[in-house]
Amino acid sequence: MHKGKLVFAQINEHLPKPIFRDCVKRYAGRYPTLSFSHWDQLLCMMFAQLTA
Template sequence: MHSGKLVFAQLMDYLPLHTFRRCVQRYPSKYPTKTLSHLDQFLCMAFAQLTYRESLRDIETCLRAHQAK
């Protein structure tokens, strides 16, 4: 069994968090976040794009399947 990082985690290591947080502060949302942070929302959407998910239900099912990872 593979014990290293997933490809998604390896790709997200290149995400400049400082720049991401600066963009979040520069462009504030009109609506407050309820449960997910801005970073969590971005990671979910990036994961959905990279795994070719087609619907919110499909994204949720896939993320729950990979919950332990």
């Protein structure tokens, strides 16, 4: 059985969340988020790229 972390979780550990929040504040879009936060949207897009 798998005992380590998944690749996706390992990549997420290296993402600086405070810097990402600063970028979201600085470059805010015109449209508000409905249900996903900006962070959740980033994680969904990363997962889609990893799984092709």
